[in-house]
Amino acid sequence: MEQEIKKLIKDALLNLEIEVSDFALEHPEDLKNGDYSTNVALAIAKSIKKNPKVLAEKIMVEINRLNVDKNIEKVEIAGAGFINFHLSRKFFAKSVEEILNKAEDFGKNKVLSGQKIMVEYTDPNPFKPFHIGHLMTNAIGESIARILEHSGAEVARANYQGDVGLHVAKAIWGLLQKGLPETHFSNTAKAKYIGECYSFGSGNYDNNLKAKEEIDEINKKIYTREDKKINDIYTLGFDITMEAFEDLYKMLGTKFDFYFLESQMADIGREIVNANMGKAEGLEGSRRIFEESDGAIVFKAEKYDPKLHTRVFITSQNLPTYETKELGLTTEKFKTEPDMDLSIVITANEQMDYMRVVAKAISLIHPDFANRMKHITHGMMRFATGKMGSRKGNVITGESLLNDTRDDVLERMTDREFGNVEREKIASEVGVAAIKYSVLKQSIGGDIIYDFEKSISFEGDSGPYLQYSYARANSVLEKAQKENILPDPHVFSEEIFEVEKLLYKFPEVVFRSASLYEPHYIANYLIEVARAYNNFYGNMIIVNKEDKTSPYKVALTYAFSFVMKTGLDLLGIRAPKKM
């Protein structure tokens, strides 16, 4: 439709012998101003020294003369000189029919068809709790992955995890002090216990000199693997915490294709650093990327870009830093998927500056990778109250937030009749939706202020609101089936409902979301659609044998439910049929 209108405008301008390089055709924010609007008259008024309104009038007359398409009902001038297009009843009925035919494929596009993209996100560390920051990255990463898939890309999901380092030593020290987890514990409980041992070790590391020495000693042994007892505890703890993560991914709806471990990236990265050292090795200029400074091996990125800075890659203790491991990781990703078109990494924005430095180093070593890496950063979870405790007084982890939220949902469900298993399942899906939506409704760059008092929202602008609208539509459809009213997009009344004016835009929203890597466009769109549908629902009885146009309204309800289901899916949110 957009292309048709653009052509119409261009033809009209051609006939009027007006030259124009560029103009916008967009959806006005307010539906009163039509379904499409162009600023073309405003854009050219100045250069040809004419009053924009007069010019708009002229163009409109010509457009009306050329318009034989039944999809455009009327064209009018408004405001300073906008030309607004109102689409016809027939167009909306056809769009409802199209949605019914395409069902869950409606909204897909092929702009990334044939592209291979790897998305790395979540990145929790074994032996440490899965905290709410991981929840946030996971929600964003999963949604972006799904949106890219919906645009035709082949997406691989990757998780990069710190399986070595001081945090592991702290946890193992804690386990040595407090004892191993009871064997009869559930895996979740064991993982939680290990998280507590980590906190215990971490606290002692800062305040207890003896503990610090012991932990540093354990840290060395983790690398050398010389101590059998420590090796055994390591394996135990690693398996328990990694398995607990899997349970969370299942609940969150993520399935990773690749797991990269930090310990394996260190050597790969170190080799690359050594191969690209400075003059000492007598390498060519382009290979002199890293150099020695104060006993460490560094990359002076400011030589290439004044906005970047120097980072240490190998410490003076001859240990590889995170930068070196990241270098190894990126290289390894391209080795794993050689024909990969894009490698996306999603992290909090505190990592932005040094990732730029690492990216610069990588693009010097592998110019062919330079345009195939993208770092997307999001804000952080912040707390309105300033306290980090959950409502039950414990340290807040991703899991405790998920559980608290699910319990809140259960309380609201007391008047609903469900079996216990179904009740739990729905409560969990609604809880996840509440959390994910609160992350995805805003653009990803900004921080998220999380208020424990208000907690996660179930009303208004929220994930459960979307799910509720879907469940409600589903209940309408059940009734339609029972009463044997079949959907038919051809028997419509003259009235055009607001929800119709929104549904056909879904593919554009998906496209926009994919091109900008911004899930919130979809989230905001779904709220608008849900609101329009709820309004539609509230104003009439949809399934009504007395109403001849009831089959059309049922068809519209189907169209709404397809779009809502697909949209929620793109946010990584499940849509229960009942709630």
Place this chain on the structure above:
RNA sequence: GCCCUUGUAGUUCAAUGGAUAGAACGAAGCUCUUCUAAGGCUUUGAUGUAGGUUCGAUUCCUACCAAGGGCACCA
């Protein structure tokens, strides 16, 4: 000091250079003999400051003010 983000109703967020700056929460009122009231309908209120570019600026540019993050051996 330098670099990167971000400043919009009381609060939390929207607004591809366009029209009367949208929602939600909060507050006040109305609404289930109708398909799920986690709903619907009313009412209330905002672009940090100062310039600039533009027919038109929340959006782009400059300066200032404010918040957050980063700036060598942590990740």
